[in-house]
Amino acid sequence: MSDFPRWKYFLVAIVLVLGIIYALPNVYMPVQAVQITANHDAKVDEALRQKVIGALTQQNIAYGSITIKPNPAKGDQLMAGFANPDLQKSGLDAIKAALGNDYTVALNLESTVPRWLRAIGANAMPLGLDLQGGVHFLMEVDQNNMIDKQETRYMDDIRSLLRDKKINYESVVRNATRGQGVVVTLRSSEDRTAAGNAILAEYPDLVMQDGAATGDRFVLNAAVKPDKLREMSLNTVRQNLTTLRNRINVLGVSEPIIQQQGDSRIIVELAGVQDTADAKKLIGATATLEYRAEGGSDQQAMDAVRTGNVPPNARLYYERGSRRPILLNKQVIATGDQLVTANSAVDQQTGSAAVAVTLNAAGAKKMLDFTSGNVGKRMGVVYVETTYEVKTVDGKEVRVPKVTEEVINYAVINGVFGKNFQTTGLHGQKEASELSNLLRGGSLAAPVYIVEERVIGPSLGQDNIAKGMTAVMLGLGLVLLAAAIYYKLFGLVADVALFFNLVILLAVMSMIGVTLTMPGIAGIVLTLGMAIDANVLICERIREELRNGSTPLASIRAGYEKAWATILDANVTHLIAALALTTMGSGPIKGFGVTLLIGILTSMFTSVTLTHAITALLHGGRKLKTLSV
Structure with missing residues (x-):
């Protein structure tokens, strides 16, 4: 096994150490907390901390740590920790009553990850709505309001244009039917022609049409082109998406989901928010x-x-x-x-x-x-x-x-x-x-109305977490047991690789900030099941080489070399499917696809390179008569 280069040992060691370090923060579960941020000229300082402590003490509400968290981007924050959601809600009400409108008080989760891990950028994965609890809003953008505003603006602009061009007109008013544009009434046919040319030159998005003439009243109808109306409608939704993201930042919600659905609807999911009154007031305004x-x-x-x-x-x-x-x-x-x-x-x-x-x-x-x-x-x-x-x-x-x-x-x-x-x-x-x-x-480019609202309690989230962890552990345990029984020593090597595959997968997801959801947990379980496939191919290839009369060391070398092409082909097809889910899917589908995509990449490393390194350490330089496979 001298053909396994030394630099690969160093690569494997570095990856494993980094994987353990960056996966470690997920062991530290966050605690329920209330976040306080300053509005306008208010300050987050020791005086505010003492005021919060006094308010909680007066109401006999038990609390944990109350600390000031520096945040250069959004200003300093005060975090008050609590043992459970009930105390957190009581603390929120007490703090709000004590601080008034000078501060924004919101529910949040406080990380318990040690400072030395956070200093190197190692943070736990944020939890999604289905695990942490929170609220789900389906919002409808008022497209009629957008049309009203746009036609009113065109009406004012046309008046100004006609005055600048010194074209006599009698009136410029909205059409009684929404979406039908502006009606311009002029005093002569020449004025109507001049007005039509001027408006068309200045506002090419309008369609001009002569109306009926009565005596000295000559009507000109100006309507917005259908393509332009659709473009404005889509831009309205996009602008509202940006505005809602900026507004929701005030709530301090971890990894909010704000995305477009269809042509006129927006989905807003706020993990960790249980009191919907403030959220509705903020995003619905x-x-x-x-x-x-x-x-x-x-x-x-x-x-x-x-x-x-x-x-x-x-x-x-x-x-x-x-x-x-x-x-x-x-x-x-x-x-x-x-x-x-x-x-x-x-x-x-x-x-x-x-x-x-x-x-x-x-x-x-x-x-x-x-x-x-x-x-x-x-x-x-x-x-x-x-x-x-x-x-x-x-x-x-x-x-x-x-x-x-x-x-x-x-x-x-x-x-x-x-x-x-x-x-x-x-x-x-x-x-x-x-x-x-x-x-x-x-x-907001146009008003938004909440057409559907769902609240997921934190107890449901904890139940989901427990069931998800049980599924992961049960799946991992059964796979480890089956591999060890069927492939003996090589099965145990595969088990070690499978465990580190889970560690590295969690580390990568934590490093890039993937939000963990139930579909994500499903992706992790599926990844663990698929990861053992590569080791099955390698072990079966080694068995075949031994049956053909090859020496143990030659069988190991041939097993890895000949199985690699099949492993690569199988994983490339999986990668294509995962990439399609990630790029074309949204919400739960995208979460599942991201987890699956990362899991396939990590399993290719652990199933081949890591097991090869362990096997080389166990069998290299030894005279072997047989293999435990």
Whole structure:
């Protein structure tokens, strides 16, 4: 067996050591915890820790460790551990009542993996919804709202275009039938022709059609092309997916599943969340951003609060946090759905925190036109959020909207800008980061409605985990026993390889962050059953060589060499099937495919290379008369 090179021994040893280290975190089960993160200018510090301890002590709620977890990406977090889900829920209620709206309090799991393992990136696999418990939402995107918003925008844009082109018109209104576009009424046939040409040149996504003429009223119908409507519908769903992901990050949920289903539905699965009220409030809210010009001085705003008299072209708002009254113009300059991206930055002139914003073409044109004549004046950013409460009216459930409007930024326009500009006047880099996240992900392109809701309790998750572990252990034990009985020493070698196959499989899944689900456990069990096939082929080939009169060492060498081609062919076909499940499947199917794909790759290494290394150590350099196979 001297043909087994030394470098392969080192490779096997390194892989086994790394596999054990990175699989080890899965032994440490997470504990129930409550996560506290700061909103706006609130701080996560020792004072907050003592306040949480006081709230739990006052309610006689037993708790474990309460520690501050540094998180550079999302800000520091305070984690309070509890012994069971009941104490966790009681602790959540007590902490929420004590902290109010300055902090986000959410259910979570706290890792018990030792710090030295986390320092080298070794973490336990996150558990999926079916193992950890949580909530499942099926959400419907309101496509009619998208059509309404788009046609209203075209209506305003057509009015502006006709004024710029100095084309006389009588009215520009929405068609009474949703999805049928805009009706433009003009005063002459020449004006209708000119308007049609101008609109078509500026907005090629519209279809123009002459309507009936009555006296001096000439009608022009402008409707959005069907292909464009479908594209806008798909973009609406995609934008809502991004927005929901950003919002759900606030909940601190481990590995949330947010994916599109069909043309207008979205699936949201939040593992570990049992109280659905906060989740529904967060993901079901409809939010948008509006950029508005200054509508009056600070003194006029104070007078409006005192007397109730608001200037005719202005609206009264309040600044978030400080509740300072602010007057802003009724006309909107640009909205959040015209925003391409926003990132926190540093103002080069003052060195203060800022947010760099990029608008799309339509928003950039409006912003450029406005700022060209309003340098030195102020502009406000209004955050408009609509939440829906379900109330029973006359025996029927009715969704009642609740609208909240707050000014999140109010700053002086220092120069002319359009597509790219900076928002300054912020209180530090943390607020700039929060504002940029809000600008990027705070606006839903269209409202979403929860059409299906399911709650999976943690007891069901624990039962699933226990049954899954039993299935893995039972399957592994039976395979190990059968191999040892039938193939004797070579069967024991195969058993060792099979055990390390499980270890390396768990290590790889942990390293790449695969979420463990019931289909994933099924994939692990199937992998263990399939992995022994390669050793069966090798052992049978060795037996055949011995029957043909080859020496024991020659039979071992020939067994591995001749069985390799068959093993490779069989596993390549398995890999193709697993790859198809991974790339084309979703949800449970994809989870099963990922586990199977990784398991096939690890089994090829352990079944061939690892067993070859062990066999070489046991039989190399010895004179053998027979083999225990």
